[in-house]
Amino acid sequence: MEDLDVVAWVQVADGRMLAVRSRGRDLLYLPGGKREPGEDDWSALSREVREELDLELDRASFRELGVIRAPAHDQPDFAHVRMACFTAAYRGAMAAAGEVDEYVYVGRGERHLLAPAARAALDLAERHGLLA
Numbered sequence: 001m002e003d004l005d006v007v008a009w010v011q012v013a014d015g016r017m018l019a020v021r022s023r024g025r026d027l028l029y030l031p032g033g034k035r036e037p038g039e040d041d042w043s044a045l046s047r048e049v050r051e052e053l054d055l056e057l058d059r060a061s062f063r064e065l066g067v068i069r070a071p072a073h074d075q076p077d078f079a080h081v082r083m084a085c086f087t088a089a090y091r092g093a094m095a096a097a098g099e100v101d102e103y104v105y106v107g108r109g110e111r112h113l114l115a116p117a118a119r120a121a122l123d124l125a126e127r128h129g130l131l132a
Contacts, residue, residue, distance in 0.1 A: 003069065004078035007045045008032035009057070010065055010085050010121055012130040016105035017122050019114060020052060023099050027073055027115040028106065030083070045086055051098040058089040066124050073115040081117040085124055107131075 008030035011018040019028035031052050035044040041064075046057045065085040072078040096102055108131065111119050125131050 001077070001079045003080045003082040004034075004072055004075055005082045006032055006034050007041050007048070007084050007086065008117075008121060009045055009049050010087050010125050010130070011090070012087075012125055013105060015132045016107045017125055017131065018103060019106050019118055020096070020100045020103045023101050025074060025115075028104065028113050028118060029115050030085070030118050030121055031100075031103075032083075041084055041086065045088075049090070052096075052100040053103060054095045054097045055090045055092040058091065061087070061089040063087055065128055068117060068120040068124055070117040070120045073117070083117045083121065085121050087130070 009032050020031050021028050031049050032045055033048045042062055049055050049057055065087055067082065067084045069080055069082050072081045094103060106113055111122060114122065
């Protein structure tokens with residue numbers, strides 16, 4: 001079984017990481033998703049964040065945090081997720097849109113609310129000093 005290959009936006013504010021709940025999902029995920037054919041990481045992530053949260057990411061501040069691999073949650077065709085994690089500043093007023101029903105900021109004490117890949121991203125953010 002191959003990995004589900006996705007991009008994700010790691011947004012941290014006040015020591016908490018942004019997570020979203022997609023329609024019908026029990027755990028929280030990071031904003032982002034799969035690349036469409038021909039899309040690079042920037043194009044895919046900026047499109048996904050626009051579709052999910054109605055925000056525009058800032059290209060000049062876009063940078064990679066790292067790539068994580070974790071067990072896939074709620075993805076029967078994949079055993080693992082390979083998630084390239086990026087940070088970027090944004091413009092706009094955040095609003096749940098498209099397939100996203102809600103967005104929340106979670107801290108270390110709420111990791112149980114996160115899907116396995118999002119937990120790994122929380123650890124990655126902490127290693128990069130983003131969670132104060």
